[in-house]
Amino acid sequence: MTTPATRPEKVDAVIIGAGASGAAAAKVLTEGGMRVVALEKGPWRTKESFGGDELANVNRYNLWPDPLLNPRTSRRDTDSDAEVDLFCPVPQMVGGGTVHWQGWLPRFTENDFRLRSIAGELAGTTLADWPITYAELEPYYDKVEWAFGVSGQAGANSFESFRSRGYPCPPMPQSRYAEKFHFGCEELGWNSFPTPQAALSQPFNGRPATVISAFAQQHGDPSGTRSSALNVFIPDAVATGRYDLRADCYVRELTVDSQGRIKSAVYEDSEGRLVEQEADVFVLACGAVETARLMLLSSSARFPNGLANGSDLVGRNVTFHEYSASVGTFEDPINAWAGGGYVSASSFQFYEHDESRGFVSGGHIAAAGVGIPLPINWGLPGRPTWGAEAKQNDRDHFSHSMAVAMVLHDMPQHDNRVDLDPEVKDAWGLPVARITLQTHQNDIDQGRFLVDRCGEILDAAGAKQVDRVYAEQVTGNCSHQHGTARMGDDPALSVLDRNCRAHEIDNLFVVDGSPFPTATGANPTLTIMANAWRVSDHILSKRAS
Template sequence: MAHKPKPDRTDAVIIGAGASGAAAAKVLTEHGLRVVALEKGPWRKKESFGGDELANINRYNLWPDPLTNPRTHRTSASEEAKVNLFCPVPQMVGGGTVHWQGWLPRFTPNDFRLRTIVGELPGTTLVDWPITYDDLEPYYTKVEWAFGVSGQAGANKFEGTRSRSYPCPPLPMSRYAQKFHEGCRNLGYNSFPTPQAALSRSFNGRKRTVISAFAQQHGDPTGTRSSALNVFVPDALATGRYDLRPDCYVHEITVDEQGRAKGVVYQDTDGDFIEQEADVVIVACGAVETARLLLLSRSGRFPNGLANGSDLVGRNVTFHEYSAAIGLFDDPIYAWAGGGYVSASSFEFYEHDDKRGHASGGLRRAQCLGCEQGQP
């Protein structure tokens, strides 16, 4: 192993440069802090995105490669865990936002107090959030305005109070969104244009270009869709205080004599192990990898891993749950045309209702099935 000098201590080290890590980097650097970001994946530029389905799906250009970085998955403790592409969020600078669609409806005020609304649910660990919708509202607004979200304020009648409208009007409506709105209207349901982190007009120096839903899902070479990669990362870099190190895999969070996080040990592009110390350590690796890193950072003092006094770290992970209904129409739907492959939604069945026999509800949305399967 080559000898490399230990890097200077910094104000904050952030593990992960995805949605939350890059957002934290923007905020901290803009407030004058020096930030080192360690990202296990590459730093792709827009030229490497596009509709190459073989590269993106078969060769894991965007998704985590299960050969080099396998994840195992089981649904109960008695089951044998199997390698599975569970939660295939891109692991690279920009994280999940590199191939997200960018739907950004807000949580409703009741989402923050579901335990109070639903009551005790045996076999669950359901609790209210320690913050309310009103606490979070200014930050929803900041993100919507940083990303140039396209939407229609007030259209979702279940949404909480907002301090500002959307920066851009809704994206053009697709034919199937029109059908969805029409159907909801006939049934007396509220529906609204799905707010999306994609520009319906030029915004903040960024141009709107027409992109297909397919291209969006495979990384967006046009920059029309907003992401951590094309918004938060450049904003943080512009301060001159963001030292972003791609291809650097953090193996462990180190602690001082008081048991407080003092830095991280990571493996750099050459495979060398380096210790980076910082006043503050921020773990922003996504749900699965954050839990894994905390559990791997165990010591005599923390035998169950870090921040795991509850023994809940790494348990009860969930991913999107989907159910679907399919409609056939006499007239053509032109699924490829319009603002993204989901452009209309309804929260009509979103709030908890005791009569339904399950906790909480779900979002209904008009979706082009062909696009979900990657067919433009």
């Protein structure tokens, strides 16, 4: 290691990452009295920086990592060559993925935490129960929902698990495409409900109602009214006076002391200077891919295979979800571009495991708008993408099309993993993350089943044409990452304990999606933030004892 230029004063905790999980941990730890330094690789942008640049918004999703500076590689299996790409990218900036999200925040169900017990063994997978229960996490679901002012309707989802109280805000106003979704489900006799959203349907906690914009997903919020880690948790932490958030800082490694505990984070600041920051506790919140990468990069004589990796499980069992959909075209205009996904509708009708279907588990189904900036019907087979024919296609379909999409619950597998690419390096000269991912037959079967149900909703809603788009492999298209440092009670089968502390390092915690033993079939960010809050409460309780 090159000798650092500076060594700032030691603090109580260092959090690496200032996205959903890192910001949640920062809020809880600083409000609990701890002095926290947060190291975020990306910039700290304000709402004013998100508007006005049409070229960046329309021609390039300008929140994504730069593929020249921050590439990844991926391959189908260990016998395939890895290709350079941006597999499952997440914005690297203060606020992380919550800066670009639609903000769908469904809770997991009680059975999500015990799927192995319910479904049994599935050959070729490492399906496992969680070491915690829904009941343990429920108070933290409630805390996050009320901090964010989530808009939803308690009890509308007939498959939801128990709640300690309702949502702080009523559902967002209903869109034309949500109306079609509800009608289709009603015709089929299936339950549907307003999607819980990280958006304010009315003023809440001193913030105005959310401005509903077509440019929601993939884009920052120039109004500052969307609920996100950037707009809620970061200001809460800053207000304590105990939060030192350092943006544009690239952590190269974590060092260990003679006792095998984490001693410091070594990083390059925005000026390219090498800095070593010491702390009592270290919290990783980089996202499941980059957390595994940092642990593997931080090898030493004590941990030759990477931090806390004596079990060779760091990076393994990675899961990514997959969005796939059926697209319907209607005679009447739906204007599915309006609202940008803020005003959605959902169903858990096929969420729980049902052995009679012939596969394990199920997934969340929801109404989705047409994609912004590109119309969703452009991606359908046989549809023109350029020239006069593409323009006519827009006239015929753009305001008349909508999607019903599903969240695939892909199965964890031992050989699906994140490791260090032996050849490709990033702009800082460090090995990039290499993803090895082979799709299990259960994923394909489950995906086809759910896409067919999506199509049935559109048929029942009166669509004149329905195109079913099946996923034949997991591509990482929805920015959901889990499982690379799974939690469990047995150190031989897990990296972290039930409180997300590394089995082998007593001052190292992980609070992003890495601890998840399974991906479940729902958007994970609410659970990630709730778990980060739970883990942070545990850190505070141990500090006080």
